[in-house]
Amino acid sequence: MKVVPSRSSEWVRPVRPQKPASAIIEIERVSQVFQTSTRKDHVALSDISLTIDEGAFVSILGPSGCGKSTLLYVVGGFVSPTSGSAKIKGRTITGPGPDRGPVFQEFALFPWKTVLGNVMYGPRQQGVRATEAEAQSRALIEMVGLKGYEGFYPKELSGGMKQRVALARTLAYHPEVLLMDEPFGALDAHTRTRLQNDLLNIWERDRKTVLFVTHSVDEAVFLSDKVVMMSTSPGRIRDIIDIDLPRPRRRNELLLDPRYQKYVVEIERMFDESDLIGSSS
Amino acid sequence: MWQVASLALKNDSFPTAIEAIRAIPDILGDRESLINILASLRRMAIGFGIAVLISIPLGLLMGRSRAVAAFFNPLLMIIYPVPKAALMPIIMLWLGVGDVTKTLVIFLGVSLPVIYHSFEGAKAVEEKMLWSGAAMGLSPAQRLVRIVLPAALPEILTGCRTGLVLALITMITSEMIARQSGAGNILFNALDMGQYDTVFAMIIIVGAMGICLDAIFERIRARLVRWSEPQFDMPLSFS
Ligand SMILES: Nc1ncnc2c1ncn2[C@@H]1O[C@H](COP(=O)(O)OP(=O)(O)OP(=O)(O)O)[C@@H](O)[C@H]1O
Ligand SMILES: [Mg+2]
Numbered sequence: 073m074k075v076v077p078s079r080s081s082e083w084v085r086p087v088r089p090q091k092p093a094s095a096i097i098e099i100e101r102v103s104q105v106f107q108t109s110t111r112k113d114h115v116a117l118s119d120i121s122l123t124i125d126e127g128a129f130v131s132i133l134g135p136s137g138c139g140k141s142t143l144l145y146v147v148g149g150f151v152s153p154t155s156g157s158a159k160i161k162g163r164t165i166t167g168p169g170p171d172r173g174p175v176f177q178e179f180a181l182f183p184w185k186t187v188l189g190n191v192m193y194g195p196r197q198q199g200v201r202a203t204e205a206e207a208q209s210r211a212l213i214e215m216v217g218l219k220g221y222e223g224f225y226p227k228e229l230s231g232g233m234k235q236r237v238a239l240a241r242t243l244a245y246h247p248e249v250l251l252m253d254e255p256f257g258a259l260d261a262h263t264r265t266r267l268q269n270d271l272l273n274i275w276e277r278d279r280k281t282v283l284f285v286t287h288s289v290d291e292a293v294f295l296s297d298k299v300v301m302m303s304t305s306p307g308r309i310r311d312i313i314d315i316d317l318p319r320p321r322r323r324n325e326l327l328l329d330p331r332y333q334k335y336v337v338e339i340e341r342m343f344d345e346s347d348l349i350g351s352s353s
Numbered sequence: 354m355w356q357v358a359s360l361a362l363k364n365d366s367f368p369t370a371i372e373a374i375r376a377i378p379d380i381l382g383d384r385e386s387l388i389n390i391l392a393s394l395r396r397m398a399i400g401f402g403i404a405v406l407i408s409i410p411l412g413l414l415m416g417r418s419r420a421v422a423a424f425f426n427p428l429l430m431i432i433y434p435v436p437k438a439a440l441m442p443i444i445m446l447w448l449g450v451g452d453v454t455k456t457l458v459i460f461l462g463v464s465l466p467v468i469y470h471s472f473e474g475a476k477a478v479e480e481k482m483l484w485s486g487a488a489m490g491l492s493p494a495q496r497l498v499r500i501v502l503p504a505a506l507p508e509i510l511t512g513c514r515t516g517l518v519l520a521l522i523t524m525i526t527s528e529m530i531a532r533q534s535g536a537g538n539i540l541f542n543a544l545d546m547g548q549y550d551t552v553f554a555m556i557i558i559v560g561a562m563g564i565c566l567d568a569i570f571e572r573i574r575a576r577l578v579r580w581s582e583p584q585f586d587m588p589l590s591f592s
Contacts, residue, residue: 150484168487180481184503184580194489225580245489 096126096281097147097249102156104142104307116142117153118306124249127279131292132300133339139307140285141177144251147283148174160249170198173247175255177285179234181226187213187237188222194245205244212240215270217263232259236267243274249281257287268295269323276320289343293317293335294326301342313339373553380554386539390558393524393535396452400459401520408464408516409509412471413501422472429468437462438526450531455524462523463516470512474505507581510574517570521563 104117116139124130132140145151146158149168158165160172168174173194181190191212195205213222216236226234235258242250256264272295275282286292292299296315303310315335317326326332380386415422437458448454478501486500502509528537536559543551575582 145484148484148488150487168484170488170490172488174484174488176481176485178479178481180479180485182482182485182500182503184506184578197489197491227580241485242488247488 094126095123096161097122097124097283098159098162099123099143099147100157100159102143102146102153102158104139104146104151105154115306117146118308120156120307120309122300122309122312124281124283126281128297129275129282129284129295130298130300131284131286131296132302133286133289133292134302134307134310135304136287138302138304140302141253142307143302144174144253144283144285147249148172148251150174170194170245171248173242173245173250175235175238175242175250175252177253177257179226179231179238181234181237181241183226186223186225187218187229190226190237191240191244194241198245209240209244212244213237215274216240217266232263235259236263239267239271247280249283252282252284254285254287256291264291265323271295272321289336289339293332293339294321294323299339301339311342370553372550373557376550376554377558380539380551380558389534389539390536392452393528393537394562396456396535397459397520397524400456400524401463401517403456404460404463404516404520405467405513408467408512409471409502412468412509412512413475413497413505415468416472416475416478416505417497417501429465432461433465437523438530441527441530445531450533455527455531455535458527459520459523462519466515466519467509467512470515471505471509474508474512475501477508478504507578510578514567514570514574517566518563521559521566525559 099120099122102117102120103115106114106116108114120139120143132143134140142151146153147160147165149158149165149172152166182193185193188206188209191209192202192205195208196202200208210222213219216239218233218236218240221229221233226237229237235255239252239255256267259267268291271282274280275295282295284292284295293315299313299315300309301311301313302308313335317329317332317335411421411425415425440461441454441458444454444457448457482504483496483500486496491499524535525537525540528535529541532538532541536555540552540555540559543549543555
Protein backbone atom coordinates (compact mmCIF):
# COMPACT_ATOMS: atom_id res chain seq x y z
CA MET A 73 0.00 0.00 0.00
CA LYS A 74 1.29 3.43 -0.72
CA VAL A 75 0.10 6.87 0.07
CA VAL A 76 -1.01 8.44 -3.14
CA PRO A 77 -1.14 12.18 -3.21
CA SER A 78 -3.96 13.04 -5.49
CA ARG A 79 -5.79 16.17 -6.34
CA SER A 80 -8.83 14.34 -7.50
CA SER A 81 -11.97 14.82 -5.51
CA GLU A 82 -13.26 11.33 -6.02
CA TRP A 83 -13.20 8.90 -3.20
CA VAL A 84 -15.24 5.90 -2.28
CA ARG A 85 -17.03 5.51 0.99
CA PRO A 86 -15.39 2.47 2.47
CA VAL A 87 -18.17 0.92 4.52
CA ARG A 88 -21.52 1.74 3.03
CA PRO A 89 -21.14 2.49 -0.62
CA GLN A 90 -24.04 4.78 -1.41
CA LYS A 91 -24.93 6.93 -4.34
CA PRO A 92 -21.84 8.51 -5.83
CA ALA A 93 -20.61 11.27 -3.61
CA SER A 94 -21.60 14.74 -4.74
CA ALA A 95 -19.73 17.91 -3.96
CA ILE A 96 -21.24 19.97 -1.17
CA ILE A 97 -18.51 22.59 -0.94
CA GLU A 98 -16.49 23.89 -3.83
CA ILE A 99 -13.65 26.27 -3.19
CA GLU A 100 -12.56 27.83 -6.45
CA ARG A 101 -9.26 29.66 -6.78
CA VAL A 102 -9.63 31.44 -3.48
CA SER A 103 -6.96 33.93 -2.52
CA GLN A 104 -6.90 36.04 0.59
CA VAL A 105 -4.64 39.04 0.93
CA PHE A 106 -4.43 40.99 4.16
CA GLN A 107 -3.14 44.51 4.52
CA THR A 108 -0.71 44.51 7.38
CA SER A 109 -0.36 47.51 9.63
CA THR A 110 2.81 48.44 7.76
CA ARG A 111 0.64 48.68 4.63
CA LYS A 112 2.30 45.72 3.03
CA ASP A 113 0.21 43.01 1.43
CA HIS A 114 0.30 39.69 3.14
CA VAL A 115 -0.88 36.71 1.14
CA ALA A 116 -2.57 34.35 3.59
CA LEU A 117 -4.16 32.11 0.94
CA SER A 118 -2.95 31.73 -2.59
CA ASP A 119 -5.15 30.22 -5.26
CA ILE A 120 -6.82 27.52 -3.22
CA SER A 121 -9.12 25.10 -5.02
CA LEU A 122 -10.75 22.27 -3.14
CA THR A 123 -13.89 20.22 -3.45
CA ILE A 124 -15.46 18.57 -0.45
CA ASP A 125 -17.94 15.80 -0.95
CA GLU A 126 -21.15 15.57 0.95
CA GLY A 127 -20.72 13.51 4.09
CA ALA A 128 -16.92 13.53 3.89
CA PHE A 129 -14.61 14.09 6.81
CA VAL A 130 -11.83 16.30 5.52
CA SER A 131 -8.91 17.50 7.60
CA ILE A 132 -6.75 20.46 6.86
CA LEU A 133 -3.25 19.95 8.13
CA GLY A 134 -0.55 22.55 8.07
CA PRO A 135 1.92 24.59 10.05
CA SER A 136 0.88 27.57 12.12
CA GLY A 137 0.06 30.61 10.06
CA CYS A 138 -0.51 28.80 6.76
CA GLY A 139 -4.06 30.08 6.52
CA LYS A 140 -6.11 27.15 7.83
CA SER A 141 -8.37 29.33 9.95
CA THR A 142 -8.69 31.85 7.14
CA LEU A 143 -9.81 29.13 4.73
CA LEU A 144 -12.40 27.97 7.25
CA TYR A 145 -13.67 31.55 7.66
CA VAL A 146 -14.11 31.85 3.91
CA VAL A 147 -16.24 28.70 3.84
CA GLY A 148 -18.12 29.94 6.90
CA GLY A 149 -18.87 33.19 5.07
CA PHE A 150 -17.31 35.25 7.85
CA VAL A 151 -14.75 36.82 5.54
CA SER A 152 -15.07 37.21 1.82
CA PRO A 153 -12.04 36.16 -0.18
CA THR A 154 -9.97 38.73 -2.02
CA SER A 155 -10.51 36.71 -5.16
CA GLY A 156 -12.14 33.45 -6.11
CA SER A 157 -15.26 32.04 -4.54
CA ALA A 158 -16.60 29.33 -2.32
CA LYS A 159 -19.88 27.56 -2.98
CA ILE A 160 -22.14 25.40 -0.92
CA LYS A 161 -24.44 23.11 -2.91
CA GLY A 162 -23.75 25.19 -5.96
CA ARG A 163 -24.69 28.50 -4.36
CA THR A 164 -21.98 31.07 -3.85
CA ILE A 165 -21.33 31.72 -0.17
CA THR A 166 -22.00 35.36 0.64
CA GLY A 167 -22.36 35.19 4.39
CA PRO A 168 -22.75 32.92 7.41
CA GLY A 169 -25.72 30.63 7.73
CA PRO A 170 -27.02 27.83 9.95
CA ASP A 171 -26.09 25.26 7.29
CA ARG A 172 -22.44 25.76 8.30
CA GLY A 173 -21.62 25.44 11.98
CA PRO A 174 -18.28 26.81 13.16
CA VAL A 175 -16.39 25.65 16.23
CA PHE A 176 -13.76 28.30 16.78
CA GLN A 177 -10.24 27.92 18.09
CA GLU A 178 -11.13 30.63 20.64
CA PHE A 179 -14.38 28.93 21.78
CA ALA A 180 -16.31 32.22 21.55
CA LEU A 181 -18.92 31.12 24.07
CA PHE A 182 -21.49 33.64 25.26
CA PRO A 183 -20.16 34.47 28.73
CA TRP A 184 -23.50 35.74 30.03
CA LYS A 185 -25.18 32.43 29.29
CA THR A 186 -24.82 29.25 31.28
CA VAL A 187 -23.63 26.05 29.62
CA LEU A 188 -27.24 25.10 28.97
CA GLY A 189 -28.07 28.60 27.75
CA ASN A 190 -25.18 28.50 25.30
CA VAL A 191 -26.15 25.13 23.87
CA MET A 192 -29.83 26.06 23.64
CA TYR A 193 -29.11 29.34 21.89
CA GLY A 194 -28.96 27.97 18.34
CA PRO A 195 -32.04 25.73 18.48
CA ARG A 196 -34.05 28.53 20.13
CA GLN A 197 -32.96 30.95 17.42
CA GLN A 198 -34.08 28.37 14.90
CA GLY A 199 -37.53 28.33 16.45
CA VAL A 200 -37.35 25.03 18.35
CA ARG A 201 -39.73 25.05 21.34
CA ALA A 202 -38.03 25.75 24.67
CA THR A 203 -38.82 22.41 26.28
CA GLU A 204 -37.66 20.50 23.25
CA ALA A 205 -34.51 22.59 22.82
CA GLU A 206 -33.70 22.07 26.48
CA ALA A 207 -34.10 18.31 26.32
CA GLN A 208 -31.91 18.06 23.22
CA SER A 209 -29.33 20.38 24.72
CA ARG A 210 -29.16 18.43 27.97
CA ALA A 211 -28.55 15.26 25.99
CA LEU A 212 -25.77 16.94 24.02
CA ILE A 213 -24.17 18.29 27.17
CA GLU A 214 -24.18 14.80 28.60
CA MET A 215 -22.68 13.48 25.39
CA VAL A 216 -19.71 15.83 25.57
CA GLY A 217 -19.20 14.75 29.17
CA LEU A 218 -20.42 17.84 30.98
CA LYS A 219 -23.43 16.45 32.81
CA GLY A 220 -23.81 18.36 36.06
CA TYR A 221 -22.32 21.55 34.63
CA GLU A 222 -25.48 22.81 32.92
CA GLY A 223 -25.79 25.81 35.24
CA PHE A 224 -22.16 26.88 35.12
CA TYR A 225 -21.03 30.06 33.42
CA PRO A 226 -18.15 29.85 30.91
CA LYS A 227 -15.79 31.64 33.30
CA GLU A 228 -16.29 28.75 35.71
CA LEU A 229 -15.08 26.16 33.19
CA SER A 230 -11.61 24.98 32.22
CA GLY A 231 -10.35 25.49 28.69
CA GLY A 232 -11.13 21.92 27.69
CA MET A 233 -14.62 22.16 29.12
CA LYS A 234 -15.26 25.37 27.21
CA GLN A 235 -14.20 23.67 24.03
CA ARG A 236 -16.67 20.86 24.66
CA VAL A 237 -19.45 23.37 25.26
CA ALA A 238 -18.52 25.09 22.00
CA LEU A 239 -18.81 21.77 20.18
CA ALA A 240 -22.17 20.98 21.77
CA ARG A 241 -23.44 24.48 21.01
CA THR A 242 -22.70 24.05 17.32
CA LEU A 243 -24.00 20.49 17.08
CA ALA A 244 -27.22 21.67 18.71
CA TYR A 245 -28.51 23.47 15.64
CA HIS A 246 -27.70 20.64 13.24
CA PRO A 247 -25.56 22.36 10.62
CA GLU A 248 -25.01 20.37 7.45
CA VAL A 249 -21.32 21.19 7.47
CA LEU A 250 -19.20 21.40 10.59
CA LEU A 251 -16.27 23.80 10.41
CA MET A 252 -13.95 22.88 13.23
CA ASP A 253 -10.85 24.92 13.95
CA GLU A 254 -8.45 22.85 16.05
CA PRO A 255 -11.30 21.92 18.35
CA PHE A 256 -9.27 19.48 20.39
CA GLY A 257 -6.02 21.44 20.36
CA ALA A 258 -6.44 22.69 23.90
CA LEU A 259 -7.48 19.39 25.46
CA ASP A 260 -5.51 16.92 27.53
CA ALA A 261 -4.63 13.66 25.80
CA HIS A 262 -7.34 11.67 27.53
CA THR A 263 -10.21 14.04 26.82
CA ARG A 264 -8.90 14.54 23.34
CA THR A 265 -9.08 10.82 22.58
CA ARG A 266 -12.53 10.58 24.09
CA LEU A 267 -13.85 13.48 22.09
CA GLN A 268 -12.27 12.19 18.91
CA ASN A 269 -14.14 8.94 19.45
CA ASP A 270 -17.35 10.77 20.26
CA LEU A 271 -17.00 12.95 17.19
CA LEU A 272 -16.43 9.87 15.03
CA ASN A 273 -19.48 8.20 16.51
CA ILE A 274 -21.66 11.21 15.82
CA TRP A 275 -20.21 11.54 12.37
CA GLU A 276 -20.61 7.88 11.51
CA ARG A 277 -24.21 8.15 12.63
CA ASP A 278 -25.37 11.25 10.75
CA ARG A 279 -22.60 11.67 8.20
CA LYS A 280 -22.36 15.38 8.41
CA THR A 281 -19.74 16.94 6.25
CA VAL A 282 -16.81 17.98 8.42
CA LEU A 283 -14.01 20.37 7.60
CA PHE A 284 -11.55 19.87 10.39
CA VAL A 285 -8.43 21.94 11.01
CA THR A 286 -5.67 20.32 13.01
CA HIS A 287 -1.96 20.32 13.74
CA SER A 288 -1.90 16.67 14.61
CA VAL A 289 -1.07 14.08 11.97
CA ASP A 290 -2.48 11.19 14.07
CA GLU A 291 -5.71 13.02 14.58
CA ALA A 292 -6.05 13.85 10.90
CA VAL A 293 -5.43 10.25 9.81
CA PHE A 294 -7.60 8.76 12.51
CA LEU A 295 -10.62 10.89 11.72
CA SER A 296 -10.49 11.73 8.04
CA ASP A 297 -11.41 10.44 4.64
CA LYS A 298 -9.11 12.99 3.15
CA VAL A 299 -6.21 15.02 4.47
CA VAL A 300 -5.43 18.33 2.83
CA MET A 301 -1.85 19.34 3.49
CA MET A 302 -1.09 23.03 3.33
CA SER A 303 2.21 24.83 3.15
CA THR A 304 2.96 28.29 4.33
CA SER A 305 3.83 31.72 2.88
CA PRO A 306 1.82 31.95 0.87
CA GLY A 307 -0.78 29.46 2.04
CA ARG A 308 -1.20 26.82 -0.62
CA ILE A 309 -2.48 23.29 -0.87
CA ARG A 310 0.54 21.05 -1.03
CA ASP A 311 -1.07 17.63 -1.23
CA ILE A 312 -4.36 15.90 -0.82
CA ILE A 313 -4.17 12.41 0.59
CA ASP A 314 -7.07 10.01 0.61
CA ILE A 315 -7.16 7.98 3.79
CA ASP A 316 -8.41 4.60 2.74
CA LEU A 317 -9.09 2.99 6.09
CA PRO A 318 -12.21 1.00 6.94
CA ARG A 319 -15.03 2.46 9.00
CA PRO A 320 -16.33 2.40 11.61
CA ARG A 321 -12.89 3.09 12.98
CA ARG A 322 -11.99 1.80 16.39
CA ARG A 323 -9.06 3.45 17.99
CA ASN A 324 -7.58 0.31 19.58
CA GLU A 325 -7.78 -1.58 16.28
CA LEU A 326 -6.56 1.27 14.17
CA LEU A 327 -3.47 2.01 16.21
CA LEU A 328 -2.30 -1.54 15.51
CA ASP A 329 -3.22 -1.40 11.83
CA PRO A 330 -0.06 -1.11 9.70
CA ARG A 331 -1.98 0.86 7.08
CA TYR A 332 -2.82 3.51 9.68
CA GLN A 333 0.77 3.59 10.87
CA LYS A 334 2.00 3.94 7.34
CA TYR A 335 -0.24 6.93 6.65
CA VAL A 336 0.98 8.63 9.79
CA VAL A 337 4.63 7.99 9.03
CA GLU A 338 4.29 9.02 5.39
CA ILE A 339 2.50 12.24 6.15
CA GLU A 340 4.93 13.13 8.88
CA ARG A 341 7.78 12.48 6.49
CA MET A 342 6.20 14.74 3.90
CA PHE A 343 5.92 17.41 6.54
CA ASP A 344 9.57 17.11 7.48
CA GLU A 345 10.71 16.96 3.90
CA SER A 346 9.76 20.49 3.15
CA ASP A 347 10.45 21.49 6.72
CA LEU A 348 6.89 22.56 7.02
CA ILE A 349 6.52 21.56 10.58
CA GLY A 350 9.32 23.87 11.67
CA SER A 351 7.31 26.73 13.07
CA SER A 352 4.17 24.85 13.91
CA SER A 353 2.87 25.41 17.39
CA MET B 354 -20.20 71.36 47.69
CA TRP B 355 -16.84 71.07 49.44
CA GLN B 356 -16.04 74.54 48.32
CA VAL B 357 -19.18 75.64 50.04
CA ALA B 358 -18.06 73.77 53.14
CA SER B 359 -14.64 75.37 53.17
CA LEU B 360 -16.18 78.77 52.70
CA ALA B 361 -18.41 78.16 55.61
CA LEU B 362 -15.48 76.99 57.73
CA LYS B 363 -14.03 80.49 57.79
CA ASN B 364 -17.28 81.84 59.09
CA ASP B 365 -18.02 82.55 62.76
CA SER B 366 -21.46 81.08 62.50
CA PHE B 367 -20.14 77.65 61.66
CA PRO B 368 -22.81 75.32 62.96
CA THR B 369 -21.99 72.33 65.08
CA ALA B 370 -22.63 68.89 63.64
CA ILE B 371 -25.50 68.50 66.06
CA GLU B 372 -27.18 71.67 64.86
CA ALA B 373 -26.89 70.49 61.27
CA ILE B 374 -28.31 67.08 62.05
CA ARG B 375 -31.14 68.68 64.03
CA ALA B 376 -32.06 70.69 60.99
CA ILE B 377 -32.53 67.57 58.87
CA PRO B 378 -35.93 66.54 60.26
CA ASP B 379 -37.07 70.15 59.92
CA ILE B 380 -36.26 70.15 56.25
CA LEU B 381 -37.66 66.72 55.57
CA GLY B 382 -40.72 67.58 57.62
CA ASP B 383 -41.37 70.73 55.71
CA ARG B 384 -43.84 70.16 52.93
CA GLU B 385 -42.37 72.71 50.59
CA SER B 386 -38.79 71.49 51.02
CA LEU B 387 -39.91 67.96 50.45
CA ILE B 388 -41.71 68.93 47.26
CA ASN B 389 -38.54 70.73 46.17
CA ILE B 390 -36.34 67.73 46.82
CA LEU B 391 -38.74 65.35 45.13
CA ALA B 392 -38.91 67.65 42.11
CA SER B 393 -35.12 67.51 41.95
CA LEU B 394 -35.11 63.74 42.11
CA ARG B 395 -37.76 63.59 39.44
CA ARG B 396 -35.74 65.73 37.05
CA MET B 397 -32.70 63.67 37.82
CA ALA B 398 -34.53 60.41 37.13
CA ILE B 399 -35.96 61.69 33.85
CA GLY B 400 -32.66 63.17 32.69
CA PHE B 401 -30.79 60.02 33.64
CA GLY B 402 -33.40 57.72 32.13
CA ILE B 403 -33.58 59.47 28.77
CA ALA B 404 -29.80 59.79 28.63
CA VAL B 405 -29.33 56.08 29.23
CA LEU B 406 -32.02 55.12 26.71
CA ILE B 407 -30.40 57.19 24.00
CA SER B 408 -26.72 56.82 24.90
CA ILE B 409 -26.53 53.04 25.15
CA PRO B 410 -27.85 52.34 21.63
CA LEU B 411 -25.80 55.21 20.24
CA GLY B 412 -22.61 54.03 21.94
CA LEU B 413 -23.16 50.44 20.83
CA LEU B 414 -23.79 51.49 17.23
CA MET B 415 -20.68 53.66 17.29
CA GLY B 416 -18.69 50.74 18.62
CA ARG B 417 -19.81 48.42 15.84
CA SER B 418 -20.03 50.77 12.89
CA ARG B 419 -17.18 52.91 11.70
CA ALA B 420 -19.52 55.18 9.79
CA VAL B 421 -21.66 55.93 12.85
CA ALA B 422 -18.54 56.50 14.94
CA ALA B 423 -17.04 58.82 12.32
CA PHE B 424 -20.26 60.82 12.25
CA PHE B 425 -20.76 61.30 15.99
CA ASN B 426 -17.19 61.41 17.24
CA PRO B 427 -16.40 65.01 16.24
CA LEU B 428 -19.63 66.19 17.82
CA LEU B 429 -18.89 64.40 21.07
CA MET B 430 -15.29 65.60 21.09
CA ILE B 431 -16.62 69.17 21.14
CA ILE B 432 -19.18 68.56 23.87
CA TYR B 433 -16.88 66.40 26.00
CA PRO B 434 -14.59 69.01 27.60
CA VAL B 435 -17.30 71.64 28.07
CA PRO B 436 -18.65 71.75 31.63
CA LYS B 437 -22.32 71.03 31.09
CA ALA B 438 -23.37 73.63 33.66
CA ALA B 439 -21.60 76.27 31.58
CA LEU B 440 -24.07 75.54 28.81
CA MET B 441 -26.94 76.40 31.09
CA PRO B 442 -27.15 80.10 30.41
CA ILE B 443 -27.40 79.36 26.68
CA ILE B 444 -30.02 76.69 27.19
CA MET B 445 -31.91 78.99 29.54
CA LEU B 446 -32.15 81.57 26.77
CA TRP B 447 -33.87 78.97 24.61
CA LEU B 448 -35.93 77.03 27.04
CA GLY B 449 -36.31 79.27 30.09
CA VAL B 450 -35.45 78.40 33.66
CA GLY B 451 -37.94 75.60 34.04
CA ASP B 452 -37.78 71.84 34.27
CA VAL B 453 -36.86 71.31 30.63
CA THR B 454 -33.61 73.25 30.89
CA LYS B 455 -32.47 71.53 34.05
CA THR B 456 -33.43 68.08 32.79
CA LEU B 457 -31.56 68.77 29.57
CA VAL B 458 -28.41 69.68 31.47
CA ILE B 459 -28.66 66.50 33.52
CA PHE B 460 -29.20 64.59 30.29
CA LEU B 461 -26.04 66.08 28.80
CA GLY B 462 -24.04 65.33 31.92
CA VAL B 463 -25.09 61.68 31.97
CA SER B 464 -24.87 61.00 28.24
CA LEU B 465 -21.16 61.29 27.65
CA PRO B 466 -19.84 58.69 30.09
CA VAL B 467 -22.61 56.29 29.10
CA ILE B 468 -21.91 56.76 25.38
CA TYR B 469 -18.19 56.41 25.95
CA HIS B 470 -18.40 53.22 27.98
CA SER B 471 -21.02 51.66 25.67
CA PHE B 472 -18.77 52.50 22.74
CA GLU B 473 -15.71 50.94 24.35
CA GLY B 474 -17.69 47.92 25.47
CA ALA B 475 -19.15 47.33 22.01
CA LYS B 476 -15.76 47.73 20.35
CA ALA B 477 -14.25 45.09 22.60
CA VAL B 478 -16.83 42.40 21.79
CA GLU B 479 -15.03 39.36 20.45
CA GLU B 480 -15.63 39.01 16.74
CA LYS B 481 -15.96 35.21 16.87
CA MET B 482 -18.88 35.64 19.25
CA LEU B 483 -20.69 37.70 16.62
CA TRP B 484 -19.76 35.16 13.98
CA SER B 485 -21.19 32.37 16.11
CA GLY B 486 -24.41 34.34 16.35
CA ALA B 487 -24.46 35.01 12.63
CA ALA B 488 -24.02 31.30 11.93
CA MET B 489 -27.05 30.61 14.14
CA GLY B 490 -29.05 32.95 11.95
CA LEU B 491 -29.07 36.20 13.94
CA SER B 492 -29.56 39.30 11.81
CA PRO B 493 -27.25 42.29 12.33
CA ALA B 494 -29.89 44.03 14.47
CA GLN B 495 -30.42 40.89 16.55
CA ARG B 496 -26.67 40.58 17.01
CA LEU B 497 -26.51 44.13 18.32
CA VAL B 498 -29.29 43.56 20.84
CA ARG B 499 -28.64 39.96 21.78
CA ILE B 500 -24.87 39.71 21.60
CA VAL B 501 -23.22 43.14 21.66
CA LEU B 502 -25.53 44.50 24.36
CA PRO B 503 -25.11 41.66 26.88
CA ALA B 504 -21.42 41.23 26.10
CA ALA B 505 -20.80 44.94 26.66
CA LEU B 506 -23.10 45.16 29.69
CA PRO B 507 -20.39 45.22 32.37
CA GLU B 508 -18.73 48.17 30.64
CA ILE B 509 -22.07 49.88 29.98
CA LEU B 510 -23.06 49.65 33.63
CA THR B 511 -19.72 51.13 34.67
CA GLY B 512 -20.63 54.10 32.49
CA CYS B 513 -24.11 54.28 33.99
CA ARG B 514 -22.70 54.33 37.49
CA THR B 515 -20.48 57.29 36.63
CA GLY B 516 -23.51 58.81 34.91
CA LEU B 517 -25.61 58.49 38.03
CA VAL B 518 -23.12 60.42 40.14
CA LEU B 519 -22.85 63.04 37.41
CA ALA B 520 -26.65 63.28 37.31
CA LEU B 521 -26.66 64.24 40.98
CA ILE B 522 -23.88 66.78 40.50
CA THR B 523 -25.46 68.39 37.44
CA MET B 524 -28.83 68.39 39.19
CA ILE B 525 -27.48 70.48 42.09
CA THR B 526 -25.42 72.77 39.86
CA SER B 527 -28.32 73.38 37.52
CA GLU B 528 -30.45 74.42 40.46
CA MET B 529 -27.71 76.65 41.72
CA ILE B 530 -27.68 78.49 38.41
CA ALA B 531 -31.41 78.55 37.81
CA ARG B 532 -32.78 79.07 41.31
CA GLN B 533 -36.40 78.31 41.11
CA SER B 534 -36.98 75.07 42.90
CA GLY B 535 -35.18 71.96 43.98
CA ALA B 536 -32.67 70.73 46.51
CA GLY B 537 -29.90 72.93 45.11
CA ASN B 538 -32.20 75.91 45.41
CA ILE B 539 -32.79 75.28 49.14
CA LEU B 540 -29.08 74.81 49.68
CA PHE B 541 -27.88 77.94 47.97
CA ASN B 542 -30.70 80.15 49.22
CA ALA B 543 -29.85 79.07 52.75
CA LEU B 544 -26.22 79.89 52.03
CA ASP B 545 -27.16 83.36 50.84
CA MET B 546 -29.21 83.95 53.91
CA GLY B 547 -26.53 82.64 56.24
CA GLN B 548 -28.62 79.71 57.50
CA TYR B 549 -25.63 77.48 57.84
CA ASP B 550 -27.39 74.73 59.72
CA THR B 551 -29.74 74.33 56.74
CA VAL B 552 -26.78 74.45 54.36
CA PHE B 553 -25.05 71.64 56.18
CA ALA B 554 -28.21 69.65 56.59
CA MET B 555 -28.81 69.87 52.85
CA ILE B 556 -25.27 68.80 52.13
CA ILE B 557 -25.81 65.78 54.33
CA ILE B 558 -29.15 65.02 52.68
CA VAL B 559 -27.75 65.33 49.16
CA GLY B 560 -24.69 63.30 50.10
CA ALA B 561 -26.87 60.58 51.62
CA MET B 562 -29.00 60.52 48.49
CA GLY B 563 -25.91 60.05 46.39
CA ILE B 564 -24.58 57.24 48.54
CA CYS B 565 -27.95 55.47 48.59
CA LEU B 566 -28.50 55.75 44.86
CA ASP B 567 -24.99 54.50 44.19
CA ALA B 568 -25.39 51.60 46.58
CA ILE B 569 -28.72 50.58 45.04
CA PHE B 570 -27.26 50.85 41.58
CA GLU B 571 -24.21 48.83 42.55
CA ARG B 572 -26.43 46.02 43.84
CA ILE B 573 -28.39 45.92 40.60
CA ARG B 574 -25.19 46.04 38.60
CA ALA B 575 -23.53 43.24 40.55
CA ARG B 576 -26.60 41.09 40.06
CA LEU B 577 -26.78 41.73 36.30
CA VAL B 578 -23.14 40.96 35.59
CA ARG B 579 -22.48 38.17 38.05
CA TRP B 580 -21.34 36.10 35.09
CA SER B 581 -18.46 38.44 34.36
CA GLU B 582 -16.96 39.15 37.76
CA PRO B 583 -13.45 37.76 38.14
CA GLN B 584 -13.30 34.42 39.83
CA PHE B 585 -10.23 34.93 41.92
CA ASP B 586 -9.12 37.90 43.93
CA MET B 587 -5.66 38.92 42.99
CA PRO B 588 -3.78 39.18 46.26
CA LEU B 589 -2.18 42.57 46.58
CA SER B 590 1.04 42.70 48.49
CA PHE B 591 2.21 45.93 49.97
CA SER B 592 5.64 45.11 51.22
N1 LIG C 1 -7.19 39.88 10.09
C1 LIG C 1 -5.95 39.67 9.64
N2 LIG C 1 -5.19 40.71 9.25
C2 LIG C 1 -3.95 40.51 8.77
N3 LIG C 1 -3.36 39.32 8.65
C3 LIG C 1 -4.06 38.24 9.02
C4 LIG C 1 -5.39 38.35 9.54
N4 LIG C 1 -5.84 37.11 9.83
C5 LIG C 1 -4.84 36.27 9.51
N5 LIG C 1 -3.78 36.93 9.02
C6 LIG C 1 -2.54 36.34 8.55
O1 LIG C 1 -2.87 35.29 7.70
C7 LIG C 1 -2.04 34.17 7.92
C8 LIG C 1 -2.88 32.94 8.16
O2 LIG C 1 -3.57 33.07 9.38
P1 LIG C 1 -4.47 31.91 9.94
O3 LIG C 1 -5.02 32.37 11.25
O4 LIG C 1 -5.44 31.50 8.91
O5 LIG C 1 -3.40 30.75 10.18
P2 LIG C 1 -3.61 29.30 10.78
O6 LIG C 1 -3.12 28.34 9.75
O7 LIG C 1 -5.00 29.12 11.27
O8 LIG C 1 -2.61 29.27 12.01
P3 LIG C 1 -2.77 28.53 13.43
O9 LIG C 1 -2.52 27.09 13.16
O10 LIG C 1 -1.69 29.13 14.25
O11 LIG C 1 -4.13 28.80 13.94
C9 LIG C 1 -1.13 34.51 9.08
O12 LIG C 1 0.15 34.79 8.55
C10 LIG C 1 -1.72 35.74 9.67
O13 LIG C 1 -0.71 36.62 10.08
MG1 LIG D 1 -5.90 28.95 13.16
